[in-house]
Amino acid sequence: MDRRIYLASLLVLCSVVPSALGGTIAELFTSFYSLSVAVLSLLLALLIHRTSDGEAKTFMKYLSLTLAFQFLFLSLTTKMLLNRHFVLNLEVFVAAVLSYFSILAYGIRKLAAEFKFLTPKRLAIPVLVSSAVLITIMVYSKPDAMLWLLLLDLAVVFIFLSLLAIYAKAENYIYWLMVSVAFLLQFPAKLLMSLSNYDVSYLYTIPAALYNLSLSTFLFCLYEIHRRKVKIPSLSELEERVKNYETLLDRINELKEAFRLMNQALRYDVLKKLQIISGYVESYEITNDSRFLQKAIENVKECAEYVEKIGSLDSVISADKVEIRPVNVKRVVEELRANYEIPIIVKGSCVAMADEALSLVLENLIENAVRHSGTDRIEIVLSEVAGEAEIRVIDYGTGIPEDVKKRLFEKAFRYGETAGLGLGLYIVKKIVERYGGKVWVEDTKPKGATFVIRLRTTQTSEPQ
Known part of the structure; x- marks a missing residue:
């Protein structure tokens, strides 16, 4: 089995099973796992930032800031949870809000750059999912500080699902999928936290599992990006590559046709000329009539011209620039x-x-x-x-x-x-x-x- 499947399975189990088991040890493991995965994701993002260039380097800079503030948010919430008392105070709220700003800034800039490629067809899924999230907020959310975090989740999900729709067939889709899935998982976790009135025992169950799945998504996708060395070309660059491949394909087809013509010329036209020449030479040997010899010479010249034409075709078709x-x-x-x-x-x-x-x-x-x-x-x-x-x-x-x-x-x-x-x-x-x-x-x-x-x-x- 692919080791990526092992890694994904391990991350899912570590995210979900402790929350389902309950108990003090499970809660401690859940808190430790959240902080560990957040730190590993941050370190991996910094490593990719250091070893990459171009747009991928820029993305990792913004994502690193997001993960750093996510770690700060988790550290503050874990401290309160371990003390069996959780309050969404100003300190925790500010850390949570700051974790959105850098990734939102990048997403807005990137979407603005690729906006011309955002067709109604590509917008269908982002609009559908975002509408479902918005309706959920309107129906279930409470008018407290958590509402602002839910709205920020909505903004991130819409922007990065839109980028995912644009780049769905490109290798760098994993960047946009990572952010979209991670924040989609965080959204119900935050909503359930608010609906439970921040009951500590409940927060260690489904909300903790969803949040840990979100962090595991970051870690797994960052691992894949680092392993595959995935870059982020613009859609214009991708379209240019497609055009170049199409041009190359046309050129290959043209070369194939040229070689077919050359083969045909050599096998049929030149061979035919050689047979005619052979006939004239035999006639000359029998009759000693110089007219047959002259005809043979004329056909030799035509045969040479044929070969020269074939060479001309080869040089014209094969010229790179x-x-x-x-x-x-x-x-x-x-x-x-x-x-x-x-x-x-x-x-x-x-x-x-x-x-x-x-x-x-x-x-x-x-x-x-x-x-x-x-x-x-x-x-x-x-x-x-x-x-x-x-x-x-x-x-x-x-x-x-x-x-x-x-x-x-x-x-x-x-x-x-x-x-x-x-x-x-x-x-x-x-x-x-x-x-x-x-x-x-x-x-x-x-x-x-x-x-x-x-x-x-x-x-x-x-x-x-």
Whole structure:
């Protein structure tokens, strides 16, 4: 059996059994147990305060003050009980009231900080329990000093049940549960003390058992907090963690899909190309026709391009973070233009916030136009529009049907007889999105397609 269950069982037995047995020895044990558990709880709270940081350290500071005044209250009441005479005098009342102030101050501050997360649904249980406590006070309590302590119990219970409702699914729920349960147990103990007119013999029964259970709750929960090193992040921090986990999950799914595409490309597309190459080589060996050899060479080049595309996809998907800088887009285009025989006309200039992968974006768009559109020329128009760098890659080929445009940037989407792996435009989209930009396709008048990229620009940084 878990040692926590042993500890909880022992604390419950020590709290309840002596009160049920009665007698002088049982009363002495009850008084000793109350003071001992209060001291142990205080020492444990101070230890956690010393070894923790952040919000947990702050909480333990306030709780330590509460436990210190609880110990003072218990010391005064125990002294009177052992003398067989109990009176809720000013000294005892002040010690009791002071035990609430620090924990209430913390609870109000914390609830105010997380108030925006307190929805009507989360308020249901705190309101229901607090209403029951309030009705009990109104029906049974006497108009004496104890009434003020009962009202303070009500305030603590409502505040910390509200915090418990907010943090119900977080690990730090134990902080709010501890205070809520402890003061919920103290409430009937104080009410019964008042109703019994502070009869000493009765105070050692149910009220003492409830109060000791309250102190045992503090001790057990503090032990768990210390053992598990539970911290208190704000709900905003928890929501940020959830978003980060969701982002990480999306990234893992994206990587899985990328690896699936790469596996598919290697197993089917590249293998298919290799079979075609093998066929052309065999035909060349039989016929000695150089045309078959040329076809084999062309397919080898296409196969190499496939592998390069797969590598590009891997680098784009696997990149953890992007260090963008001002890039002279015209200089990048001029370097790429030398690799193509088709006329590429460059107009204008702009500076975009990007990195070396921008060259891969433009190369994919140019390659897409050359291979699939049937255009006789390409125009690349660079400008700044509405504070953004705009890149237009224009071809005058066959154009792209409307239904195809909607799916053009999807993973592994292929269209037409000249379709490749379906990764080129997907890679373009992923890189542009990494820069915080947008990419889309328009029609070229009178015919053709225009790919438009919008990226952030800078007026102050020097292009590299």
